[in-house]
Amino acid sequence: MNVVLFVFLTTFLASAVEAIEMVTIVVGVGATRGWRSTVIGAAAGFAVLAAIVLILGAALSVIPIGGVRLVVGTLLLIFGLQWLRKGIVRVAAHGFAGIREAHLDEGAEWTRPEMDWTAFVVAFKGVLLEGLEVAFVVVSFGASANQLGVAVVGGVSAVVLIGGIGLGIHRLVVRIPRSVLQLVVGVLLTTFGSFWALEGMGIDWPLGDGAIIGLLILYGVTALSYIALERRRVLGLSPGT
Amino acid sequence: MIMDRVVSGVIGFGRFWYEFIIGDDWTIAATVVVGLVVTAILKSSGIVAWWLVPVLVVAIVGVSLRRESRTHH
Numbered sequence: 550m551n552v553v554l555f556v557f558l559t560t561f562l563a564s565a566v567e568a569i570e571m572v573t574i575v576v577g578v579g580a581t582r583g584w585r586s587t588v589i590g591a592a593a594g595f596a597v598l599a600a601i602v603l604i605l606g607a608a609l610s611v612i613p614i615g616g617v618r619l620v621v622g623t624l625l626l627i628f629g630l631q632w633l634r635k636g637i638v639r640v641a642a643h644g645f646a647g648i649r650e651a652h653l654d655e656g657a658e659w660t661r662p663e664m665d666w667t668a669f670v671v672a673f674k675g676v677l678l679e680g681l682e683v684a685f686v687v688v689s690f691g692a693s694a695n696q697l698g699v700a701v702v703g704g705v706s707a708v709v710l711i712g713g714i715g716l717g718i719h720r721l722v723v724r725i726p727r728s729v730l731q732l733v734v735g736v737l738l739t740t741f742g743s744f745w746a747l748e749g750m751g752i753d754w755p756l757g758d759g760a761i762i763g764l765l766i767l768y769g770v771t772a773l774s775y776i777a778l779e780r781r782r783v784l785g786l787s788p789g790t
Numbered sequence: 791m792i793m794d795r796v797v798s799g800v801i802g803f804g805r806f807w808y809e810f811i812i813g814d815d816w817t818i819a820a821t822v823v824v825g826l827v828v829t830a831i832l833k834s835s836g837i838v839a840w841w842l843v844p845v846l847v848v849a850i851v852g853v854s855l856r857r858e859s860r861t862h863h
Contacts, residue, residue: 589850623823624810624811626822626843626847627810627811627813627818627819627822628811628813630818630822630850630851631813631814631815631818633851634814634815634818634851634854635814636854637851637855638855638858667809667810672809690803692846734795741845743843743844746843747826749839750826750833751833752829752833752839752840753840754840755840759863760840764844766842767844767848768847768848771847775852775855778843778855779859782859
């Protein structure tokens with residue numbers, strides 16, 4: 550009984566951490582780019598993940614996740630930096646309030662009928678990578694404790710619970726000015742991209758997963774500093790323009 | 791008709807990857823790739839290298855912003 554409880558709690562909490570990252574990416578992209586392509590991308594990610602889990606099962610624990618992390622982390626880092634830069638420019642130019650309305654014409658929010666491949670791929674990769682990590686934790690931990698069924702229940706419960714919370718608050722997220730959201734998501738994608746890319750190369754971060762917090766602080770402070778510098782530049786030029 | 795759609799889809803997919811990776815400033819992607827390569831070299835030489843990418847990230851954002859403001863004006 551104690552072993553069952555221990556396996557459930559451990560896989561639930563470990564999966565919850567990964568699920569929070571998954572929901573953060575999906576909700577952030579959905580609120581910024583639009584929901585249709587994001588949901589399709591997330592659903593496609595879950596479908597591919599389910600197929601991978603079904604086909605590979607317990608063998609999932611031996612898939613080299615390092616290569617996946619390196620490729621996905623590098624792409625997220627590059628894309629995150631582009632969002633970070635745009636977010637800094639827009640927030641510096643228009644401040645934190647009323648930006649959403651001022652920038653609806655700048656194209657990041659997808660309104661055309663065809664698929665928004667940017668939203669699709671980011672949501673797809675976020676779900677697939679985090680899902681692979683959840684599956685990896687669940688399968689490896691459950692198998693080593695000889696409690697695979699309990700571990701699967703713990704992992705799925707965490708994903709369903711965190712996913713439900715994410716869906717519940719997404720209307721609040723949508724109300725946040727889009728440029729600020731782009732800045733925040735840019736910091737998040739740059740943080741996770743940096744962390745995963747280097748982890749995929751076998752680099753050991755100081756403090757392990759705690760380095761994510763350090764990177765968030767570093768990139769957050771960097772963004773605020775550049776916003777202050779850009780605002781000073783804009784204000785300095787404004788009398789003559 | 792079908793061929794046109796296939797070609798259009800392939801072009802659109804290629805354009806997406808170009809915009810996804812290159813975007814408005816190609817030096818961002820180039821800096822990331824160079825940073826990862828140098829990090830790998832440092833690691834293989836036994837040098838602690840986790841700090842390089844974060845430092846380059848902070849630097850390239852500033853350089854890119856500076857370049858954009860100069861281009862804009």
